[in-house]
Amino acid sequence: MRETAQPGDLLDWYDAHARDLPWRVSPADRSAGVRPDPYRIWLSEIMLQQTTVAAVKSYFERFTTLWPDVAALAAAEDADVMAEWAGLGYYARARNLLKCARAVVADHGGRFPQTRAGLQALPGIGPYTSAAISAIAYDLPETVVDGNVERVMARLHDLHTPLPEAKPALTALADALTPQTRPGDYAQAVMDLGATICTPRSPACGICPWRAPCAARAAGTMADLPRKSPKKPKPTRLGIAYVAQRDDGAILLETRPDKGLLGGMLGFPGSDWSETPEPDPPLEAEWQDLGEEARHTFTHFHLRLRIMVAQVGGNAAPRRGAFHPRHSYRPASLPTVMRKVHDLAHGRLREML
DNA sequence: CATACGTGGTT
DNA sequence: TAACCAAGTAT
Known part of the structure; x- marks a missing residue:
């Protein structure tokens, strides 16, 4: 024994x-x-x-x-x-x-x-x-x-x-x-x-x-060991993120609601994340499709985020979110999925970073 | 009891 | 590339 x-x-x-x-x-x-x-x-x-x-x-x-x-x-x-x-x-x-x-x-x-x-x-x-x-x-x-x-x-x-x-x-x-x-x-x-x-x-x-x-x-x-129950497959959701930059370099961000995914974190305004997301731009502008998606996997789903970018004037009034001055904007303060959006968009925006 | 909730490293 | 995994908790 x-x-x-x-x-x-x-x-x-x-x-x-x-x-x-x-x-x-x-x-x-x-x-x-x-x-x-x-x-x-x-x-x-x-x-x-x-x-x-x-x-x-x-x-x-x-x-x-x-x-x-x-x-x-x-x-x-x-x-x-x-x-x-x-x-x-x-x-x-x-x-x-x-x-x-x-x-x-x-x-x-x-x-x-x-x-x-x-x-x-x-x-x-x-x-x-x-x-x-x-x-x-x-x-x-x-x-x-x-x-x-x-x-x-x-x-x-x-x-x-x-x-x-x-x-x-x-x-x-x-x-x-x-x-x-x-x-x-x-x-x-x-x-x-x-x-x-x-x-x-x-x-x-x-x-x-x-x-x-x-x-x-x-x-x-x-x-x-240990044995584990089989896991469910992850579905793929789609979404749209809007990256707006003001002429002075400020970036439009919103604080997400405390409940739910990325709750309380800063992020780019966007559509819902679903099979059929509804476009929902945070302000009127000439939005341009960046042509590249941010891909990210969360615990229970894959996400493909389409990225729209716009340069806007100093008097732009967003429906959602707030402009963050260029010098206080830190991509490192964003959750990773949003930092990926930043990384893809920043080459397109003159004053970013 | 099942599901929502992030991310980066490893295989 | 995709799946698996890590010092779990709240609902």
């Missing part, structure tokens, strides 16, 4: 191989008594939701430089925070980030709650993030279950039930392994293991601290 997986073996591996991350307190520093800053742990966990470490790093550095603590972030302008989040995706996270920071300041005296339930009552903090902050920031024995943990548990126990059906069972398995000692380091260790050794495609079982007790390794099924 194989021996059962031991949290201690994973912690030993973590002590030697923990990744050095901007928001992380190393296991050595942690054992010396250094405590993580809950603000930085919270911010990193929100950014890391469905997002890779590589993509998060520069955003984390920028945010913590601009807003070093929760009070500073709570006092920030919405537009500034949304602009800094541009490109990272899942923009509801940024809207909830601000709501959460302001709630922490207004309702909790500027300190994050120190219980999982208290954390989970805040905007943008769900089951995973509440457990992660509890464990990592406060060293509470909460069980984190993210995609890494699901994969590691499914393999360790050779569980073939497909996700999301398997989620409760995987959570129970993860819960049974969570140690009372060093739960914060343990939580980070399982995720590091999933991110660097027990990877989705070709896991490095040969150097895994849990190779001996791993049931999927024994059965040779590790590359097939």
